[in-house]
Amino acid sequence: MANFSEFQPLNENTLIEYIKSIPALSSKLANNFSDISVKEVGDGNLNFVFIVSNSSGSLVIKQALPYVRCIGESWPMTKERAYFESLALKEEGKLCPEHVPEVYHFDRVMSLIGMRYLEPPHIILRKGLIAGVEYPLLAEHISDFMANTLFYTSLLFRSTTEHKRDVAEFCGNVELCRLTEQVVFSDPYKVSEYNRWTSPDLDRDAEAVREDNLLKLEVAELKSKFCERAQALIHGDLHSGSVMVTRESTQVIDPEFAFYGPMGFDIGAYLGNLILAYFSQDGHADQANDRKGYKAWILKSIEDTWNLFHDKFAGLWEKHRNGAGEAYLPAIYNNPEVQLLVQKKYMTDLFHDSLGFGAAKMIRRIVGVAHVEDLESIADTGKRATCERRALNLAKMLLKERRSFESISEIVSAIQQF
Amino acid sequence: MANFSEFQPLNENTLIEYIKSIPALSSKLANNFSDISVKEVGDGNLNFVFIVSNSSGSLVIKQALPYVRCIGESWPMTKERAYFESLALKEEGKLCPEHVPEVYHFDRVMSLIGMRYLEPPHIILRKGLIAGVEYPLLAEHISDFMANTLFYTSLLFRSTTEHKRDVAEFCGNVELCRLTEQVVFSDPYKVSEYNRWTSPDLDRDAEAVREDNLLKLEVAELKSKFCERAQALIHGDLHSGSVMVTRESTQVIDPEFAFYGPMGFDIGAYLGNLILAYFSQDGHADQANDRKGYKAWILKSIEDTWNLFHDKFAGLWEKHRNGAGEAYLPAIYNNPEVQLLVQKKYMTDLFHDSLGFGAAKMIRRIVGVAHVEDLESIADTGKRATCERRALNLAKMLLKERRSFESISEIVSAIQQF
Numbered sequence: 001m002a003n004f005s006e007f008q009p010l011n012e013n014t015l016i017e018y019i020k021s022i023p024a025l026s027s028k029l030a031n032n033f034s035d036i037s038v039k040e041v042g043d044g045n046l047n048f049v050f051i052v053s054n055s056s057g058s059l060v061i062k063q064a065l066p067y068v069r070c071i072g073e074s075w076p077m078t079k080e081r082a083y084f085e086s087l088a089l090k091e092e093g094k095l096c097p098e099h100v101p102e103v104y105h106f107d108r109v110m111s112l113i114g115m116r117y118l119e120p121p122h123i124i125l126r127k128g129l130i131a132g133v134e135y136p137l138l139a140e141h142i143s144d145f146m147a148n149t150l151f152y153t154s155l156l157f158r159s160t161t162e163h164k165r166d167v168a169e170f171c172g173n174v175e176l177c178r179l180t181e182q183v184v185f186s187d188p189y190k191v192s193e194y195n196r197w198t199s200p201d202l203d204r205d206a207e208a209v210r211e212d213n214l215l216k217l218e219v220a221e222l223k224s225k226f227c228e229r230a231q232a233l234i235h236g237d238l239h240s241g242s243v244m245v246t247r248e249s250t251q252v253i254d255p256e257f258a259f260y261g262p263m264g265f266d267i268g269a270y271l272g273n274l275i276l277a278y279f280s281q282d283g284h285a286d287q288a289n290d291r292k293g294y295k296a297w298i299l300k301s302i303e304d305t306w307n308l309f310h311d312k313f314a315g316l317w318e319k320h321r322n323g324a325g326e327a328y329l330p331a332i333y334n335n336p337e338v339q340l341l342v343q344k345k346y347m348t349d350l351f352h353d354s355l356g357f358g359a360a361k362m363i364r365r366i367v368g369v370a371h372v373e374d375l376e377s378i379a380d381t382g383k384r385a386t387c388e389r390r391a392l393n394l395a396k397m398l399l400k401e402r403r404s405f406e407s408i409s410e411i412v413s414a415i416q417q418f
Numbered sequence: 419m420a421n422f423s424e425f426q427p428l429n430e431n432t433l434i435e436y437i438k439s440i441p442a443l444s445s446k447l448a449n450n451f452s453d454i455s456v457k458e459v460g461d462g463n464l465n466f467v468f469i470v471s472n473s474s475g476s477l478v479i480k481q482a483l484p485y486v487r488c489i490g491e492s493w494p495m496t497k498e499r500a501y502f503e504s505l506a507l508k509e510e511g512k513l514c515p516e517h518v519p520e521v522y523h524f525d526r527v528m529s530l531i532g533m534r535y536l537e538p539p540h541i542i543l544r545k546g547l548i549a550g551v552e553y554p555l556l557a558e559h560i561s562d563f564m565a566n567t568l569f570y571t572s573l574l575f576r577s578t579t580e581h582k583r584d585v586a587e588f589c590g591n592v593e594l595c596r597l598t599e600q601v602v603f604s605d606p607y608k609v610s611e612y613n614r615w616t617s618p619d620l621d622r623d624a625e626a627v628r629e630d631n632l633l634k635l636e637v638a639e640l641k642s643k644f645c646e647r648a649q650a651l652i653h654g655d656l657h658s659g660s661v662m663v664t665r666e667s668t669q670v671i672d673p674e675f676a677f678y679g680p681m682g683f684d685i686g687a688y689l690g691n692l693i694l695a696y697f698s699q700d701g702h703a704d705q706a707n708d709r710k711g712y713k714a715w716i717l718k719s720i721e722d723t724w725n726l727f728h729d730k731f732a733g734l735w736e737k738h739r740n741g742a743g744e745a746y747l748p749a750i751y752n753n754p755e756v757q758l759l760v761q762k763k764y765m766t767d768l769f770h771d772s773l774g775f776g777a778a779k780m781i782r783r784i785v786g787v788a789h790v791e792d793l794e795s796i797a798d799t800g801k802r803a804t805c806e807r808r809a810l811n812l813a814k815m816l817l818k819e820r821r822s823f824e825s826i827s828e829i830v831s832a833i834q835q836f
Contacts, residue, residue, distance in 0.1 A: 160599060160645055161592055168589035174582040181578060181744070190749040213756040220746060220760050227578055227745070228648050326599070327645070328638060331608040338631040342638050 012038045024105040025114045030056035058117040079111035081256045084173040086113050088258030096148040118244045125243040129277040132294045139301050141250030143308035150263045151316040153233035155327035167230045170259040184364045185223035194369035201385030206367040218399045222356050230260035238266040239273040264353025272358030274302050279391035283378030299412050306408040355402035362395035394418040430456045442523040443532045448474035476535040497529035499674040502591040504531050506676030514566040536662045536669050544658040547695040550712045557719050559668030561726035568681045569734040571651035573745035585648045588677040602782045603641035612787035619803030624785040636817045640774050648678035656684040657691040682771025690776030692720050697809035701796030717830050724826040773820035780813035812836040
């Protein structure tokens, strides 16, 4: 019998022992271990992920290791991140249960989360985007997730007492924040051993990023917001690899980077990754499918996502205008003109933040350490470089000129021009 | 023998017993209690302050009570603030020992700080400003305090690991932050039982503040920064009542409102209170002294304070450019042009923040709960109202148009025009 009172990485055998010892987990399998199947599917960068199932049911066990899995033990990374992931999953699950997998069990010593298995045909959204699959409810669902999780954890709904308590708690997730600071806001703008890009095609482009003073000025402002501004509980890594989808279902997973940060970081991460998916389509086009229709769908999804988010977020604000939120007290913001004025400013600032963070997330996926499969899977490097350069140039423009855009339709037009 | 193992408010008798029980305190009096003198001098709003002295030495005992002293037990206020005050005094004392009184002892159970007694002729700066006393080293000293405490606790000097650790700790001072949120950013802009103003003279002016949508828009932005932006360890209440002075010495006291917040809140509090002092001078003018010379000195002090702060802060930045600070990594901000660009933006944003917070602090002192003696001590209500209206109108203009100012000399010109 293994000892689970101190941390140990599980394997397929000890995993079963572990599940047997935890009723909240074994009950999901009807305590039947005779026909059990276990599959390790952690294709992410950081963790072990086991799918455990039998004829009665299924679950997922996710275990954090004390280093970045894709790089190895040379890049240590606190396994305490599992604690923050479980906190975030539970909070997001309360605020948006339709789009967050249920947590069955958390074990801080083992850095282990037991949760719902998102059964087939759920796949990672990124893989669906590469395959050219349209998801008719995606924008509706993801805007629900963003509006609910961001609004309800902000000072539009919360008291400053609750806010400071939760900000303090999530300050503990500093190591994951530091990973983001490095790979998003720092490495792409300097010479770093971790950076890579399609070479030699993009050598000059990568160098241009490192030599662009105005770009560096803007990225510093975003980094400052990321490090200093506790606006809401953000997912912290809301790209298309953190979303699982079917045509009917959208589930947001993997919030291990969660902390109180700027809302625009989540919105931007999601939109930026859709834009990367858009620019990768030409690399996936072939004689059977020119991907033109799919590119139009992605653009529509980008536009819908922001517009739906905007309206839902503003709707929640309206609904809770006289609630406990302390940012805009109803006794002060007491007439329609001033309510419109503050909301317009809030949403415009959030839009510009989202564009900035989205652009930064695109840039880092092209000249930084971790790339996206949307582009990586384009075998022809010349084609890939062309797609990447368009995305990079759009992102640089967005980062520098984001404040001149007023609506998402202007962004869609700009994307089409690159 | 009293029992100090649980909280009790001290009186002049139990105070002596307490001091006897603490070597770090009794040693300051050479353990000699025969010729001791005790004086309670807490003229502030929140605490007991005892001066204890004998022929061998002296010390101050400051004890926090579990309510706002000036209002009474009906306004509860955690006595845990003494813990955060002691933390801040120690940190500020390390960073700027010349301008912060030494802490001898802290007792969390008793909410009690034992510290250096600032001996005569030290007086509260506000009283000196009312009396018309010039302090030739004041701008030099206070700019030292602000530059050192703000720079060294910001991400210009610190790693994000240290930053998040300390941000989390000071999140515990939430009740004091909430008091500021209420009295600075909320009450003056709504009907509140606590508000008062020179009536009936300023009735219409107070109403105009409550009805000014653009003012409310701007104050919301500042409140958001106050609640969400952990830029540096700020004093949190840096007005002229929190500074003790002689011609040679400047000492910053009372950081019980300290937390990680926007730097401009400290700078603005200080400058805003100097501007209030300026506008109060006409109310103190008489045939013997028209105060014109003194008004010019105040204006010069305002200008010098910002300019000296700017140069010292920029100097510290330059000095530590290659240090551990993580906001602007030297490998990214690696050429003089980009260094100038980011510094110019940083200092301009900080200037505008300071103007905004300073203006908000002025407004609340004229139409909010707690007024300043500079104006309150003008016996002639008509004269007082005139001074207050000028200050209020300047502050409203500054709050709304702060982004159009580029230098402190433009602010001085604006002050002179009101």
